[in-house]
Amino acid sequence: xxxxxxxxPARLTATTSLEALETPCLVLDAxxxxxxxxxxxxxxxxxxxxxxxxxxxxxxxxxxxRVMTSPEGPATVSxxxxxxxxxxxxxxxxxxxxxxxxxxxxxxxxxxxxxxxLVAILDTVEQAQAVAQASRNAGMRIPAMIxxxxxxxxxxxxxxxxxxxxxxxxxLAAGAELRGVLTHAGDSYKGGGVEAQQRYAExxxxxxxxxxxxxxxxxxPCPVVSVGSTPTAHHAKDLAGVTEVxxxxxxxxxxxxAGIGVCQVDDIALSVLATVxxxxxxxGWIITDGGWMSLSRDRGTSKxxxxxxxxxxxxxxxxxxxxxxxxxxxxxxxxxxVRPGSGARLPDLAVGDRVRILPNHACATASQHAAYxxxxxRSHAVEACWPRFGGW
Numbered sequence: 001x002x003x004x005x006x007x008x009p010a011r012l013t014a015t016t017s018l019e020a021l022e023t024p025c026l027v028l029d030a031x032x033x034x035x036x037x038x039x040x041x042x043x044x045x046x047x048x049x050x051x052x053x054x055x056x057x058x059x060x061x062x063x064x065x066r067v068m069t070s071p072e073g074p075a076t077v078s079x080x081x082x083x084x085x086x087x088x089x090x091x092x093x094x095x096x097x098x099x100x101x102x103x104x105x106x107x108x109x110x111x112x113x114x115x116x117x118l119v120a121i122l123d124t125v126e127q128a129q130a131v132a133q134a135s136r137n138a139g140m141r142i143p144a145m146i147x148x149x150x151x152x153x154x155x156x157x158x159x160x161x162x163x164x165x166x167x168x169x170x171x172l173a174a175g176a177e178l179r180g181v182l183t184h185a186g187d188s189y190k191g192g193g194v195e196a197q198q199r200y201a202e203x204x205x206x207x208x209x210x211x212x213x214x215x216x217x218x219x220x221p222c223p224v225v226s227v228g229s230t231p232t233a234h235h236a237k238d239l240a241g242v243t244e245v246x247x248x249x250x251x252x253x254x255x256x257x258a259g260i261g262v263c264q265v266d267d268i269a270l271s272v273l274a275t276v277x278x279x280x281x282x283x284g285w286i287i288t289d290g291g292w293m294s295l296s297r298d299r300g301t302s303k304x305x306x307x308x309x310x311x312x313x314x315x316x317x318x319x320x321x322x323x324x325x326x327x328x329x330x331x332x333x334x335x336x337x338v339r340p341g342s343g344a345r346l347p348d349l350a351v352g353d354r355v356r357i358l359p360n361h362a363c364a365t366a367s368q369h370a371a372y373x374x375x376x377x378r379s380h381a382v383e384a385c386w387p388r389f390g391g392w
Contacts, residue, residue: 132175
């Protein structure tokens with residue numbers, strides 16, 4: 001690893017500790033991460049399907065190598081920058097799981113010409129025609145999957161729209177490559193308990209499997225049936241007809257996932273290390289240098305039963321304080337306070353003390369940082385600094 005490429009530079013020694021790091025910075029508990037990955041892999045092995053991890057959460061070669069089943073993949077990405085970075089590191093099997101913009105197809109073809117099996121997704125005839133034209137221009141059949149709308153949450157073809165589904169399939173099969181179908185149960189992030197999550201998972205499975213059956217009955221190929229979200233991956237009871245599951249935030253988890261019951265707070269592997277820089281005692285505030293530039297503005301728990309503000313506060317060992325949250329945040333200031341109505345007491349923290357803040361949304365918080373500072377459990381020893389990247 002070239003630590004000189006990290007901004008700000010991270011220089012680790014045998015004695016580097018959490019106390020020595022510049023704050024705010026991103027801390028990754030590798031033990032928790034490893035447990036999270038093992039948990040989902042074991043579950044999907046029992047259901048007889050493969051895991052295609054979504055690397056948008058991590059955006060890190062070092063983390064990806066610990067999450068994928070092999071250094072070559074399979075993997076899912078959400079930007080072509082991710083695809084290019086992971087391809088340069090040797091990943092060869094990726095789905096670009098955002099509806100393809102025709103202007104981006106040249107980059108897809110360029111990666112494929114380098115031996116990367118990069119697959120596009122789409123949900124319109126116009127996109128399919130663009131992929132077919134790009135295939136002719138590049139002298140190769142670019143593979144694409146048809147995105148299926150399983151819950152009205154976002155994009156995709158409604159399975160009942162047979163005409164549109166078959167027309168897209170026919171355009172791809174004739175001028176490009178129809179690789180299969182893909183769906184994502186975005187509504188699973190609403191929570192609702194175990195039974196609701198199981199219903200979301202089954203609706204996701206049925207939508208994808210029924211679309212695949214329709215294509216096949218029309219004589220069209222559909223080798224891949226891809227489903228997935230972190231909540232449904234952890235609650236599906238039956239994945240018959242599915243070939244692979246995609247999930248991303250399961251690697252780190254976050255407060256949103258804890259709020260809908262997919263994990264416990266103690267499973268969250270990611271935190272922001274911040275330093276106490278002042279007090280407003282009459283207001284019941286502790287001020288840190290961890291503002292929304294380090295935590296992100298994501299308030300994903302605000303609609304849940306427990307609003308975690310901008311993040312849940314832990315001591316430097318990673319133990320969560322009871323009902324102590326980042327109640328408000330400015331660009332470079334975090335305001336720690338007691339959760340309203342909880343009856344908790346502020347911890348006795350002096351200027352210079354350090355805290356770790358668990359994120360609402362791991363993807364959003366991680367995107368604010370250039371590297372992960374890796375620790376294990378309650379150890380303060382920083383054993384590695386793993387670069388991460390951003391961009392599109």
